Amino acid sequence: MKLWAGRLSGSLDPVVAQLNASLPFDRRLARQDVRGSIAWARALARAGVLTPAEADEIVSGLEEIGREFESGQFVFVESDEDIHTAVERRLTERIGPLAGKLHTGRSRNDQVATDFRLWVLEAVDQADARLRALQAALIARAEKDWSVVLPGYTHLQRAQPILLSHWWLAHFWAFQRDRERLHDLGRRSRVMPLGSGALAGTAFAIDRAALARDLGFDSPSPNSLDAVSDRDFAAEFLFCATLIGLHLSRLAEALILYATAEFGFVELDEAYSTGSSLMPQKKNPDPLELVRAKSGKLIGLLSGLLAMLKALPSAYDKDLQEDKPPVFEAADTLELVLPVMTGAIATLKVYTDRMRAAVDAQMLATDLADYLVERGVPFREAHRAVGQAVSRAEALGVALPQLPLAEYQAIQPAFGPDLFQVFEPDRALQRRAATGGTAPQAVREQLDLAKAAIRSR
Numbered sequence: 001m002k003l004w005a006g007r008l009s010g011s012l013d014p015v016v017a018q019l020n021a022s023l024p025f026d027r028r029l030a031r032q033d034v035r036g037s038i039a040w041a042r043a044l045a046r047a048g049v050l051t052p053a054e055a056d057e058i059v060s061g062l063e064e065i066g067r068e069f070e071s072g073q074f075v076f077v078e079s080d081e082d083i084h085t086a087v088e089r090r091l092t093e094r095i096g097p098l099a100g101k102l103h104t105g106r107s108r109n110d111q112v113a114t115d116f117r118l119w120v121l122e123a124v125d126q127a128d129a130r131l132r133a134l135q136a137a138l139i140a141r142a143e144k145d146w147s148v149v150l151p152g153y154t155h156l157q158r159a160q161p162i163l164l165s166h167w168w169l170a171h172f173w174a175f176q177r178d179r180e181r182l183h184d185l186g187r188r189s190r191v192m193p194l195g196s197g198a199l200a201g202t203a204f205a206i207d208r209a210a211l212a213r214d215l216g217f218d219s220p221s222p223n224s225l226d227a228v229s230d231r232d233f234a235a236e237f238l239f240c241a242t243l244i245g246l247h248l249s250r251l252a253e254a255l256i257l258y259a260t261a262e263f264g265f266v267e268l269d270e271a272y273s274t275g276s277s278l279m280p281q282k283k284n285p286d287p288l289e290l291v292r293a294k295s296g297k298l299i300g301l302l303s304g305l306l307a308m309l310k311a312l313p314s315a316y317d318k319d320l321q322e323d324k325p326p327v328f329e330a331a332d333t334l335e336l337v338l339p340v341m342t343g344a345i346a347t348l349k350v351y352t353d354r355m356r357a358a359v360d361a362q363m364l365a366t367d368l369a370d371y372l373v374e375r376g377v378p379f380r381e382a383h384r385a386v387g388q389a390v391s392r393a394e395a396l397g398v399a400l401p402q403l404p405l406a407e408y409q410a411i412q413p414a415f416g417p418d419l420f421q422v423f424e425p426d427r428a429l430q431r432r433a434a435t436g437g438t439a440p441q442a443v444r445e446q447l448d449l450a451k452a453a454i455r456s457r
């Protein structure tokens with residue numbers, strides 16, 4: 001029997017029933033729905049709507065249903081339109097007409113908004129834990145690969161030497177911001193819609209502050225219209241997931257590039273590589289490519305939800321039922337891609353010799369200009385002089401360290417015989433000791449900050 005059978009006696013066109021049903025996806029809210037209903041039954045008892053005995057009977061019925069879900073014993077039936085109707089139907093089977101009192105003063109509108117928030121808050125914690133594991137892997141790499149030097153790139157052109165640990169930690173901080181964002185969204189979303197009714201509030205004397213505490217929310221929502229239609233928490237969750245995906249994708253892209261024969265900097269473990277059905281020699285980075293691809297999907301899920309929300313008029317509209325699939329899919333995606341990236345990084349083989357060999361003397365051109373600056377030459381002039389030295393070396397077909405001193409001095413008399421000390425990559429690293437730089441000492445300090453960050457939040 002439909003919930004609205006009193007008003008509409010005809011039956012739905014089957015294809016409309018199919019469109020209308022959300023059970024195929026919102027069954028994932030089962031645990032939250034039972035939990036919310038138990039709290040609501042208690043609140044109704046406190047308000048004097050249910051006797052204590054009635055509330056107890058409803059609550060134990062709901063607890064049984066909760067156990068049915070947990071053990072996989074719960075059986076859905078054809079007429080279950082969504083998770084809320086399924087739970088109520090089952091409660092009626094278990095305790096009879098008393099079940100009909102549970103929905104007093106409540107609407108599926110405030111019910112689903114509450115269930116969904118509870119679900120997202122749990123997903124936030126789960127994503128946080130996965131991110132933390134990834135960050136731990138990045139820190140472990142930064143420690144393991146300590147003192148490995150590789151070229152830093154801008155525009156994918158060799159730029160300046162950096163420590164590999166510095167490179168790993170660069171990615172650490174992006175994921176730290178992701179965790180901070182999730183935390184922030186969690187804090188903002190612990191506002192409880194239950195007790196807002198369909199749109200105008202509940203007409204029974206519900207102590208919403210106590211109800212909020214029961215369900216682990218910080219406070220009851222201050223406006224019933226807003227509460228039943230607010231899906232900011234879902235949009236924010238998708239945005240957080242999208243940005244996590246994007247950070248993973250950029251890291252994946254770099255590793256894919258570094259794993260090419262042309263770079264040869266890293267090699268993926270076999271557990272994180274696949275072969276080709278045709279070419280026997282291939283070792284492909286499919287897992288990382290899929291991590292990269294999933295970030296595109298996340299962007300789509302976010303865009304889809306925003307487009308669905310943007311023109312909704314006041315309070316609840318059925319469009320809002322479509323808020324769940326993208327959020328579920330995004331959470332599932334994170335559950336896949338975060339552990340894959342964590343494992344790929346932890347097991348990655350690093351070819352330190354190839355990395356160091358790729359640091360050529362030209363990458364120290366900035367340091368050569370700085371050398372002149374230390375001798376009183378204005379930086380702009382020093383920059384030009386070194387640029388000329390690079391061209392001159394190129395014309396003579398030699399590397400910068402092989403260009404004779406006389407050639408340097410012909411370009412800029414401030415060059416002295418000690419200029420050749422500049423062509424030592426470790427010296428270039430040491431010089432970048434200001435906070436946030438790639439000098440070993442600065443990276444040490446950064447590592448301490450990273451460890452503290454992962455511990456605290």
Ligand code: ARG
Nearest residue numbers: 022026082108109112320321
């Ligand atoms: N299945 C619905 C959803 O997920 C529940 C709310 C239905 N409310 C209504 N007024 N039809 O949004």
